[in-house]
Amino acid sequence: MTSPPLLTLIIPVYNEKEVIPVFLRETASIVDSMKNIDVEFLFINDGSTDGSLATLLDLKQTYENIRIIDLSRNFGKEAALSAGLHHARGEIAIPIDVDLQDPPELIPVMVDKWREGYDVVHARRIDRSSDSIAKRLTAKWFYRVHNATSDISIPQNVGDYRLLSRPVIDAINSLSETQRFMKGIYSWVGFKSTVVDYTRQKRAAGKSKFNGWKLWNYALEGITSFGTVPLRIWTYIGSIVALIAFMLSIKVLVQVLIFGIDVPGYASLLIAVCLIGGLQLIGIGVLGEYVGRTYIESKNRPVFIIRNIIE
Template sequence: MPENPKYSFVVPAYNEEKNITLLYERIISLMNHYKDSWEIIFINDGSIDKTIEVLHKLAEKDKNVKYINLSRNFGHQAALSAGLKFASGEAVISMDCDLQDPPEVIQQMIEKWHKGNHIVYARRQNFRKDNIIKRLGSKIYYRIMGKFTRIDIPKNVGDFRLADKKVLAEINQMPEHSRYLRGMVAWTGFKHDFVDYKRPDRQKGESNYTLGKLAKLGMDGVFNFSMLPLRIGFLLGLISTISGFGLLLYQIFDVLINGVYYHLYKWLVVILFIFMGFMFMLFWIIGEYIGKIYDDVRQRPLYVISEMKNFE
């Protein structure tokens, strides 16, 4: 570890004109305690407000502020990946722009990094005031990921973390287009630790992570790091088959023992619908995996950059 390491802050931004300057000032206040060099890399992910204008003014005033302007909205994980690729620090701190990832926590993260941890996660100790659907979905998601994934993805952490350049070197060479950085970072297996904190409410603006985006992120995590969907398809197929044979045997038993007559077509229709439902679900699961393979085979870039500022 260098005596005076460089720190990189990587911050995706989508319609965050009201929060960028506030975050910048709080990071400046934090880094005034260190003699080390640093940079802040903002990634404008196709914002439709004045985000890029605010970033341009900051970058003109402070050469430590750099920005990547994407040609359109490519999504949070793609934008974050762009920033990680161009980060030059020995330690890279990724965080959101909404001030719900408080910069003051970073000091503790840096201390734990200096103790030999390659990854330091910021772990939430409280939960946001989300609606019941989001909270329930989050609990179900973490339970599924904890039991059925092939790696140990920490609970109650987002993309607020510190990772050193050894970790980033592995992340940046991963080719997949369907990015789930929480899982990718955990997959590297490097020594890690946690800093617990209470997440504050968003101060300005509205959350850009809709329920649909959260669902997509969760699905990317499940499909990229778990064989659970395929196993569910097999389990449902097995249940459908056993149920079909069970109904058929029950009917035969009732006819032979009790003399009750059943129209066979009634049972055939039920069994047919069971198998049709199973087949449609299985096709959907297979389609998800094929779609992800197709995305990688096309080899399209993960994002398109229209402008970069203050990069050497």
């Protein structure tokens, strides 16, 4: 008899001591009721300093299907997800946040979609009322800007919560880039996919580790990871500004030579210099983002370092 397929739940953890027991209790009750499938909980301790690792070790005495990857420091969620995908044993894997904002009740639904033949099952948030208005608006504009400026499109309102089949996992693990924007990577590898909808919940406990500055840097990472449109935009901006300057110079020349009108000019000259200087600095900043990415990638450092693996 063939053994049932194995599902790996990939759970990054960074200072989530309060919510880990709640997550395990609720999620285990759901996956234990699933038929013809085995489940492992793969926790990635991403440099927690609040006792999350000790909590996981205690819970491992109760839940035998827990595995723990303890990273040497905090590498960030993208690196933690990469570590989870590299060490997932299952035929399928589902990255899921420990804060229970992504309901584990959706796991059986995604597994059923996989049994229907889909390699990727996206979990799409159709109701984000649990998030702040500012977060909802910035997320909306991020997806719009990213999909307009990148070579690939990412599904709107789809986070890391999704099902990935083994061919998808292997394809992602084969990528060598060190600066990782996982939402883009999920879409870049392709494969047959579908979508299931859900309502985003409030955190079960604790506080979000993402602040405005981290979200802003994350957005820049996503926009510059999968296309050079931002660079191309500045070529067009430069051309438009040069054309306007040329037309204004013709106007000034005509005024002086034909009408004899002198050019008053200190204020307008100062404005023009500041405008052009500002545009140049922004353009250099965009260029710097890409040069910086090239510099980091050229070092070829590992995405993460593992201190210990507790089986």
